[in-house]
Amino acid sequence: MQMIDITELRSHLPDYIARAAAGEEIMVTRRGEAVVRLMPVKDRRAAAKEQLARLSAGALVGDVVSPVEADWSAAQ
Incomplete structure (x- = not known):
């Protein structure tokens, strides 16, 4: 950075x-x-x-264990 x-x-x-528009950072x-x-x-x-x-590089896709139809409560 200049x-x-x-x-x-x-x-x-x-x-x-023009230089900044081309991608250069100027302080x-x-x-x-x-x-x-x-x-x-x-x-x-x-x-x-x-x-x-x-x-998404650090996320696990399909890591949910419970089936969608299962009843659950946040209080449990």
Whole structure:
């Protein structure tokens, strides 16, 4: 991740926006302190699919022992 001062960002804003849109993350600083991070917008559907894939990798499918028709109570 590249760090740039806000004055540099103001001088070359279109260039930095293009770089962020291409996938680069850019940290903007003011007086040496990080204040803003420029990063590309993620496709929410793709991000959700990636998270589901990560979660399903650790899940067991078909691990329910009781038949669906069995009566049960949460109090038991």
